[in-house]
Amino acid sequence: MNSRRPALDVAVAGGGMVGAACALALARRGFSVALLEAGEPPPWRAGEPEDLRVIALAPSSARLLDELGAWRAIAAARISPYRRMCVWDAASGAxxxxxxxxxxxxxLGWIVENKLVAWTLWRALEAAGVRRVCPAQVESFEQRGDRVVLEPGEGGSMSAALLVIADGAGSRLREQAGIVVRGRDYRQRAVVAHVATERAHEQTAWQRFTREGPIALLPLAEGRSSIVWSLPETRAREVLALDDAAFSEAAGLASDFRLGRVVDTTPRASFPLRLQVAETFVAGRCVLIGDAAHAVHPLAGQGANLGLRDVAELASVLGATRAAACDFAAPHVLQRYARRRRSAGTLDAHAFDAIERMFAAQTQAWAALRGLGMRAVDAIEPLKGLLAVHAAGGN
Ligand SMILES: Cc1cc2nc3c(=O)[nH]c(=O)nc-3n(C[C@H](O)[C@H](O)[C@H](O)COP(=O)(O)OP(=O)(O)OC[C@H]3O[C@@H](n4cnc5c(N)ncnc54)[C@H](O)[C@@H]3O)c2cc1C
Incomplete structure (x- = not known):
């Protein structure tokens, strides 16, 4: 073991929304932190149109961002609260x-541009004392006794007592840590666009489950709605090839014209969908957070929220250990984080997967059963209350 202490308490690899929030949360608890990110996030500017990538942020995420001193700036910039959610099944009508x-x-939550959250967090890092290392593609690392030694790209190395792996769903660093993932490729893509519709969105998140997959219309701040339309790969490619008029017609039809016709649309983008949960969230002095730990179907709008819950838990566990003057990166400490977040994340990921499977089943008997179930849940207010509290990030 090296007699000198590692240069840093924590190195966070990956400065997406989750990694940046983690670096900030740990720095605010007194840890010396470096954030290594492959590419600086693009700046968010008020005058520009809303970015295509938006997420539904749960109250638990807003609370964390508030604790990190970022929520006020995000809320003042451009967010859209959604007050209601309406989910319906094309087959049964339930x-x-x-x-x-x-x-x-x-x-119930807020629709926010990913870019706005990432940019706000990125700007807050420096003031919080986080060392931003960018561009820095972490190619490899080595665990040596009381430290992890990183090679952040071109030349030089860096040592930290703990490496937080936050490099997203396709994480190469997770692989290097020897952690395998379980799950399945949905063979679907989420097609996204912002659309203007004949009727107002009424600050409601609408989601219709169709034979081909769910289509969501999420209310944006400036009156448009963000479409997130999950489709089998070949069908997604067909939809992406449509011109604006044909896409608008198809999206209106798929959403059962709930907001009337789609009268205008932005260009489209798409993202591959997979279910993936890491077998463990810890290996030696490395922990996984965010999509590197779990990637889920967007139908429940929870991927980033789960990642931010990882951040809250990790910061709380490490912070408490540090206050007690113990080794914050000791295996039993990291296991405490890993146990709690892996069981919660696995439960959620499989619950969303079960919903995906339930709506993918298209026999008449299944549709009838599903309709019965949905109507029953809709009629039981306390049960709906529990579901809403869980989605909001409560217990
Ligand atoms: C269509 C769609 C809709 C969604 N809707 C919602 C929603 O409504 N609500 C919700 O909560 N979630 C939603 N999600 C999920 C959410 O977008 C993700 O869970 C979240 O963005 C993951 O953030 P992350 O920081 O973990 O990973 P990423 O955003 O993937 O960030 C990883 C970062 O690591 C960097 N990086 C990668 N490799 C290296 C390396 N070797 N060295 C240094 N840096 C590296 C990358 O440059 C990147 O910045 C949705 C996802 C999709 C696809």
Whole structure:
């Protein structure tokens, strides 16, 4: 073992939304932190149109971002609260509705541009004392006794007592840590676009489950809706090849014209979808967070929220250990984080997968059963309340 202490307490590899939030949370708890990111996030500018990538942020995520001193700037820039959620099944016609007012809340969550969150966090890092190393593609690392030694690209090395791996779903560093993932490729792509519709979105997140997959219309700040349309790969490619008029017609049809016709659309983009949960979230002095630990279907709008819950848990576990003057990267400490977050993340990931499978089944008997189930859940207010609390990041 090297007699000198590692240069840093924590190195975070990957400065997406989750990695940046983690670096900030740990720096605010007094750890010396470096964030290594392959490419600087593009700046968010007020005058520019809303970015195609948006996420539904749960109250638990807003709370964390608030603790990190980032929420006020995000909220002041451009967010759209959604107050209701309406989910319905094309086959059975059954509907499930959630209303924040019914639980005495102002909103269920917020639709926010990924770019805005990433940019706000990125800017806050320096003031919090985080050493930003960018561009830095971490190619390899080695665990040596009380430290992890990193090679952040061109020349030089860096040592830290703990490496937080936050390099996303396709994580190469997770692989290097010897951690395998389980899951399945959905063989679907999520097609995204922002659209203007005949009717107002009423600050409601709409989602229709069709034979081909779910289509969501999420309310944006400036009156448009963000479409997230999950489709089998070949069908997604067909939809991506449509011109604006044909895409608008197809999206209107798929959403059952719930907001009337689609009258205008942005260009489209698409993302591959997979279910993936790491077998363990810890290996020696390395921990996984965010999509590197778990990637989920977007139908529940929870991927980033799960990642931010990893951050809250890791910061709390490490912070408490540090306060007790113990080795914060000792295996039993990291295991505490890993146990809690892996069981919660696995449960959620498989619950979303079960929903995907349930709606993918298209026999009449299944559709009838699904309709019955949805109507029953919709009628039981306490059960709906529990589901809403869970989605919001409560217990
Ligand atoms: C269509 C769609 C809709 C979604 N909707 C929602 C939603 O409504 N709500 C929600 O909560 N979630 C949603 N998600 C999921 C959410 O987008 C992700 O869970 C979240 O962005 C993951 O963030 P991350 O920081 O873990 O990973 P990423 O965003 O993938 O960030 C990883 C970062 O690591 C960097 N990196 C990679 N390799 C290296 C390396 N070797 N060295 C240094 N840096 C590296 C990359 O440059 C990148 O910046 C959605 C996803 C999709 C596809």
């Amino acid at each position: 509907e499930l509705g959630f209303d924040a007012a019914r639980d005495g809340r102002a909103q």
